Amino acid sequence: MIVLVGASASGKTEIAKILYNKYKMVKAITHTTRPQRKKEVNGVDYFFVSKDEFLHLEKQNAFVETTEYSGQFYGCTKAQVAQNKIVIVDPNGLRAFLNLNDKHIITFLISSDEGTRYERMLRRGDNIEQALSRIKNDRDEFHHLRVGYVHFEIINEDNTLEQAADRVFRLYNSMLRNLNLKPK
Numbered sequence: 147m148i149v150l151v152g153a154s155a156s157g158k159t160e161i162a163k164i165l166y167n168k169y170k171m172v173k174a175i176t177h178t179t180r181p182q183r184k185k186e187v188n189g190v191d192y193f194f195v196s197k198d199e200f201l202h203l204e205k206q207n208a209f210v211e212t213t214e215y216s217g218q219f220y221g222c223t224k225a226q227v228a229q230n231k232i233v234i235v236d237p238n239g240l241r242a243f244l245n246l247n248d249k250h251i252i253t254f255l256i257s258s259d260e261g262t263r264y265e266r267m268l269r270r271g272d273n274i275e276q277a278l279s280r281i282k283n284d285r286d287e288f289h290h291l292r293v294g295y296v297h298f299e300i301i302n303e304d305n306t307l308e309q310a311a312d313r314v315f316r317l318y319n320s321m322l323r324n325l326n327l328k329p330k
Contacts, residue, residue, distance in 0.1 A: 147174075147248075148232040148318055151240045151291070152256030153284035155266035157302040157310065158234045159191075161256060164311035165232055171315075174226035174233040177203065180218035183271060211235065211242030216276075216283065237291045244295075252321045253296040254314055260285075262303055297321065 148171070150158045165171040177193045179200050188194045195203075200219045204212055212221035213236050222233050227243075230250065235243065243251050258266075260281055267277035298317050302310040 147227065147230050147243075147251045148314065149240060149243050149251055149253045150232065150234045150256055150314075151237060151253065151296065152302075153258070153263060153288050154280040155263040155270070156256045156258045157266075157307060158256045160307050161300075161302065161311045161314060162232050162234060164308060165315060168308075168311065169315050172229070172231045174222055174229070174231035176220055176222045176226070176233065177209075178218060178220045180216075180220075210246070211239040213238045216280065237287055240291070240296070249325055250322075250327065252318050253298070254317075255291065255296045255299040256302050256310070257299055258302050 148165070150162060152158045162173045166173050175189065175191075175193055177195050177200060179195060179197045180192075182188060182192075182194045186192065186194075197219065200212075200221065203209065203223070204221065208223050208225075209221040210224050210227050212219060214220075215236060220236070220239075222235065222239065226233065227246075233239075233243070240253060244253070263284075264277050264281060267280060268274070272280070298314075300310050300313055
């Protein structure tokens with residue numbers, strides 16, 4: 147399983163899409179209570195659910211990890227993890243996956259500078275206040291997450307999405323070979 151962690155608009159979702167389209171890898175679809183964006187599809191990008199539905203699933207112990215970000219809930223179900231997919235998480239989610247102590251889980255920190263991320267947020271439809279709030283929240287949330295906590299850090303700037311995805315794929319398969327596991 148590939149676990150991608152990174153600040154808002156660092157490119158996690160776009161890298162996951164490239165891995166899916168180019169390498170036929172499968173992205174774990176997480177549940178969220180946040181509003182659906184214009185180009186997002188329910189059941190493809192996320193499972194968009196109400197807060198009540200989310201809390202019901204959480205009460206049933208359906209999630210490996212859950213988090214609240216900017217007043218919205220996110221969670222990855224055990225069913226998605228069992229299928230060895232790509233999952234996108236925040237630092238708390240990363241900790242939950244690391245606590246599984248599963249050698250099949252390979253972790254990547256996706257990084258971009260704040261200016262690049264701010265521009266991406268505005269392009270995808272966030273307003274200025276939302277973008278600045280996300281950057282501040284990310285600063286607080288990610289300041290203690292360093293490369294030693296993940297297997298690899300991938301620097302992702304606008305012109306390198308494809309190269310970043312290629313690097314994730316190569317490093318993932320290299321790790322699997324080193325662990326004597328079957329590469330993708």
